[in-house]
Amino acid sequence: MRRIDFHIEAGESLIVVGESLSEAVNYLKGENTFIITDNNVSRLYGSQFPEATVFEIDAGESSKTLGVVDELCHRLSERGADRHSFLLGIGGGVVCDITGLVASLFMRGIGHGFVSTTLLSQVDASVGGKTGVNSGFYKNVIGTFRLPSFVICDISMLKTLPExxxxxxxxxxxxxxxxxxxxxxxxxxxxxxxxxxxxxxxxxxxxxxxxxxxxxxxxxxxxxxxxxxxxxxxxxxxxxxxxxxxxxxxxxxxxxxxxxxxxxxxxxxxxxxxxxxxxxxxxxxxxxxxxxxxxxxxxxxxxxxxxxxxxxxxxxxxxxxxxxxxxxxxxxxxxxxxxxx
Ligand SMILES: NC(=O)c1ccc[n+]([C@@H]2O[C@H](COP(=O)([O-])OP(=O)(O)OC[C@H]3O[C@@H](n4cnc5c(N)ncnc54)[C@H](O)[C@@H]3O)[C@@H](O)[C@H]2O)c1
The missing domain is CATH 1.20.1090.10 (Dehydroquinate synthase-like - alpha domain)
Incomplete structure (x- = not known):
């Protein structure tokens, strides 16, 4: 396992490469955790998720809309989330981009972290604090900068990725x-x-x-x-x-x-x-x-x-x-x- 302590003026992130999903529970912050994931990741790994309320989105780029962000904020409110709640995104770049955006908008910002499950999100999307959704044909034009407090890159999860x-x-x-x-x-x-x-x-x-x-x-x-x-x-x-x-x-x-x-x-x-x-x-x-x-x-x-x-x-x-x-x-x-x- 290798770690990177990532510090910038806007905050800090702990990145742990080679950590496993089952250890995510040890990284959670905040009073109650809500998980955002997609239906593929949930089907494959849902049984290993930490104990929390789970919100599932449809897998794929088509979920990267403000409508989905609004829906997730609505569901968080319904389930009693407040500014001390914590969001855990478990998935690839789509889940990370959406979770980061929800975390920066809900109650004007709550804590969040990621278990990054695709190679693309491990090397890129989950790290660096960019969040975003698409608008019409245009990619990632609605977004914010917000650092996750941690990013777990579970390398073993890459085995199940489609080629x-x-x-x-x-x-x-x-x-x-x-x-x-x-x-x-x-x-x-x-x-x-x-x-x-x-x-x-x-x-x-x-x-x-x-x-x-x-x-x-x-x-x-x-x-x-x-x-x-x-x-x-x-x-x-x-x-x-x-x-x-x-x-x-x-x-x-x-x-x-x-x-x-x-x-x-x-x-x-x-x-x-x-x-x-x-x-x-x-x-x-x-x-x-x-x-x-x-x-x-x-x-x-x-x-x-x-x-x-x-x-x-x-x-x-x-x-x-x-x-x-x-x-x-x-x-x-x-x-x-x-x-x-
Ligand atoms: N924020 C950033 O800095 C940044 C950087 C690069 C890319 N991105 C964004 O990331 C997105 C693409 O990310 P992606 O390639 O991870 O796509 P993705 O999140 O859509 O995941 C790809 C597919 O793999 C499935 N999947 C995820 N983990 C799996 C696993 N372990 N085993 C089996 N299936 C799994 C997903 O359900 C999905 O069907 C794009 O929207 C792109 O704009 C953001």
């Missing part, structure tokens, strides 16, 4: 390595078989290393005014592809990384050999690069919340392990996408 969700999580793991840790990147590339076989030891180490990257970036820039933007590598196109293609988040991010790294190479920032390393690792995950983009991609990129006016902060790679953010215009993005179709 596509597992690979989706690997996308965010590769992203962290690509922007900040060349050694981690080549460790992933050199251990593909063990990773694909979900070897617990290597996964625990990689989730931990990837979280070290994320927490150190967020410690420096909690509200995403600077270096935290680098974590969005692959996300400008990735979010748009995710919304259009109904694809798991991390897979869409891998498509986005392929595009962003190709653009980085065309702009002279990234060497062709590093571009090929990234492309071959992503292809080894079973991802086929898209060459035809559905109509509406640019329109969705324009709706990306990282835009400012007619520009967007776009993350380019300067090498494996090194990224930079630059303001680009939508016309430049348009021209790039048109050039590869």
């Amino acid at each position: 596509s969700e597992y690979v989706s999580g690997l996308g965010e793991l590769i992203k962290s390595a690509a922007i900040a840790d060349r050694d981690l990147f080549f460790e992933i590339a050199g251990n593909i078989d063990r990773i694909m076989n979900r070897d617990t030891d290597i996964l625990e180490r990689m989730v931990y290393q990837s979280l070290r990257i994320k927490t150190s970036v967020v410690e420096e820039d909690f509200t995403e005014r600077g270096v935290r933007r680098l974590l969005n590598f692959g996300h400008t196109f990735g979010h748009a592809i995710e919304m259009l293609g109904d694809m798991p988040h991390g897979m869409a991010v891998m498509q986005g990384m392929l595009l962003a790294s190709r653009w980085s190479m065309l702009r002279g920032y990234l060497s062709e050999s590093d571009y090929r390393e990234l492309k071959s690792l992503i292809e080894a995950m079973g991802i086929t690069p898209m060459t035809i983009f559905p109509g509406g991609l640019i329109e969705l990129v324009r709706g990306d919340k990282k835009k400012s006016g007619t520009n967007v902060n776009f993350v380019f790679l300067e090498g494996i392990g090194k990224a930079k953010s630059e303001i680009v215009s939508f016309d430049e993005i348009d021209a790039f996408v048109s050039s590869i179709e």
